[in-house]
């Protein structure tokens with residue numbers, strides 16, 4: 001039987017692709033934090049990455065494949081779950097359901113829309129107002145682009161809202177991985193849920209620190 005024919009197989013594919021994307025989200029947060037070292041920090045980091053085009057493109061194609069697989073099966077699982085939930089003649093109860101577990105499909109859609117916007121903004125530079133240029137030693141000036149984007153207006157609000165969606169999605173998603181692999185039991189479940197939430201919160205703080213520090217005028 002093909003892995004995609006069973007609900008467990010589909011969940012497994014979602015879990016694996018999800019965790020691979022979580023690895024990216026961790027590395028991206030750490031890489032972005034080089035902005036706190038100033039223009040030289042983040043511009044040097046971005047230059048090192050772009051100096052390895054085969055790696056950049058291998059990464060992009062892999063991420064695209066993970067997103068498509070994860071979203072495709074995510075939509076299927078969500079449709080299957082809502083078809084299996086009795087809606088009529090019964091009071092709907094969500095056992096151990098939290099805001100983050102009930103909103104997975106919606107936070108997933110928000111993140112997908114954000115990633116499209118984010119790529120158009122900082123990678124393709126197609127969003128009006130984005131500042132592009134080079135620094136004193138000819139490297140692409142990521143620092144000025146990011147600081148300029150987050151100084152005022154709607155852009156920092158969009159980013160902070162998207163980071164909250166990422167937090168909610170991962171709060172439930174990271175813990176589900178262990179559930180899908182059958183690594184949880186009554187004892188470990190609360191610990192897994194709390195660790196998942198704590199880990200996602202650290203990511204949230206790491207990401208929103210950038211727009212917040214820029215809005216506060218600390219990085220300029």
Ligand code: HEM
Pocket residue numbers: 025028032046056060063111115118119122123142146159163166207208210211
């Ligand atoms: C404050 C939050 C964030 C900042 C400041 C930020 C910054 C950036 C910058 C500057 C780039 C372009 C890098 C370059 O071309 O040199 C980039 C690319 C990217 N970011 Fe973010 N990012 C943030 C959050 C996120 C989040 C939450 C995700 C995913 C959920 C994400 C996904 C990506 C992806 C997929 C790319 C494209 C990488 C490529 O060029 O192939 N970013 N980001």
